[in-house]
Amino acid sequence: MSERLTSDEKALRHINDEYLTKYGFHDTEEFYSIKGEKGLSEEVVRWISALKGEPEWMTEFRVRAYHTFLGKSMPAWGADLSGIDFDDIRYFVRATDKQESSWDEVPSEIKDTFDKLGIPEAEQKFLSGVGAQYESEMVYHKVREDLEKKGVLFLDMDSGLREHPELVKEYFGTIIPPTDNKFAALNTAVWSGGSFIYVPPGVHIDLPLQAYFRINTENMGQFERTLIIVDEGAFVHYVEGCTAPVWKSDSLHSAVVEIIVKKGGRCRYTTIQNWSGNVYNLVTKRAVAYQNATMEWVDANLGSKVTMKYPAVYLMEPGAHGEVLSIAFAGSGQHQDAGGKIVHVAPNTTSRIISKSISKDDGRASYRGLLKVHEGAHGVRSNVVCDALLLNPESRSDTYPYIEVEENDVTIGHEASVSKVGEEQLFYLMSRGLSESEANTMVVNGFIEPLAKELPIEFSLELRRLIEIQLEGSVG
């Protein structure tokens, strides 16, 4: 094995000359297409890296991660992942292939939802992965120019690595090492796309940075990798995703997001995702916050078959503050296993986790959270609230709140509630003329209101509209 690898390695390093002749491919096109098949091997990992012309350290990092991936077992807790077949996944698809998929393949429910949300057709096609570049490219360039003047770097991860290799090398994989979990290892081995952001000291970016502005085919890949570095006293709000359902023929989405917030900095990371019902959405998100820094995750999860996502904040130095606000909507056949993780490493750090989940039909929403206070972390204050709302008798919700505290002088609050849309509430609203489904929607919107108001306004409106669509005509 090692012999073959060595020869491959050598060849790949000179991808533009030797490799092609050596293996007898007539043109690059043929070489690429032969490798774009299903299944994963070290060869595929090296091929992805070679195709991107990455520096050697990244290639080796990927390969090591691939071996870590092989050695790790699937998580034995959480959701049922037995439907994932690693051999049946295409780990890298070039933009040109993506466009070949047909608009006709997009399921009609998804097209319906697009229509109800009033999304123009060009954008619909893009969101379904069948469109080419989208008009907002123009807008993005404008945004990017303004940012560049301030010294902000906002690139896709591949370009980030190409243009700022030292910065990437310093932080990449340091917050979430490949050994963290099987899917983090997988992502590290085959990542593609995602965002790279650096905000210089003291720079405040007023408008949310939207991944949306930077839309291109790489952006919403299966294995995106995002790295955000917020330098001292800087601020950024990053927004990813959109409420429109994202149709994927690929069934696995496994992203990694790493964030560093330095002294006095603040980062808010907002996600709204609405995957189609065949997707396993397994995402590792983690941030470290240093002295007096603030990290906030706002995470709204809709759709998918299974979502497992627990954004984490490590509070490394005194005065750091971490927040995880999460909303999950589990419809029929869906399991949302979401929550948050806060680790108080340093004294006088504060945090809060607020989770709201809604289960409809036989949907299942689980809250899974960890609050950890290390020894020596005196004067920690934290509050955890998780509320679940069940819409139908067969809906399900579970909570798994883990609290590990190794200090005495800490203040920790924990509240959990499970409620149903009450007959009395529905009757009250209906007695004022609202139909049953309007009344239902109103109760559900009220339930998520405390978190929905944390979202950018257009997202909040879209989220409500989307929940309305999900509830329409299906009252239990």
Next chain:
Amino acid sequence: MGATLEIRNLHVSINGTPILKGVNLTINQGETHALMGPNGSGKSTLAYALMGHPAYTVDAGQVIFDGEEVLELEADERSRLGLFLAFQYPVAVPGVSVANFLRSAINARRKSQNPEDQGISIPQFRKLLTQKMDLLGIDHKFAGRYLNEGFSGGEKKRNEILQLATLEPRVAILDETDSGLDIDALRIVADGVNKLKGPDLGILVITHYKRMLDYLQPQYIHLMMDGRIVESGGPELAEEVETAGYKPFFEKHGVEVTEE
């Protein structure tokens, strides 16, 4: 000609236990009626059954409003037809503001009359709501609060009357709207209801207290015992209850007193 709410021989049970045992009552738009009676006699049950609460089973009888068979309608349809219930115990709906709720309720009514309706405009709604809040002496900040969440007893009752004022029904049932109000609040609420009174509004006020009746001056008083209206009369009936209590009426109508 105003609309009429006509209740004929209404029998209602809860979980198989008969509560209403043949209620007959007719209320015309423009009239004010009062319903009195001891605790547990079935007054709220009548109110809920008229509004269409799903836990209340109608075993027999008829309710006709403006020529329509009310009992065949869902609660929202009854509301849009012009029935209103001010709840004895209004429930909280967290996260839904009073203003948002009222606007949705107005729009639901408009839409049922005209499917093309675009709903009330925000400035128009704001004006309407401000006017009604002023009428009832309600602080404007109230509009932004979540419906009945953390409301004091009195605030809940005022909020019910605010809804009455805004939705302009044809027949309104007020279930103990006076209980839990302090003396000043009672006057404000009663004044508010009096301002709404007129040829277009029929009222059935359920109360234990003569003070409320002194304010509202109902033309008709009904006395409920053990699921039936056992006596109806003018204001003098309320006087009798006030001085002698229910005991003479129990004896007169052969109702068993089941005090626990």
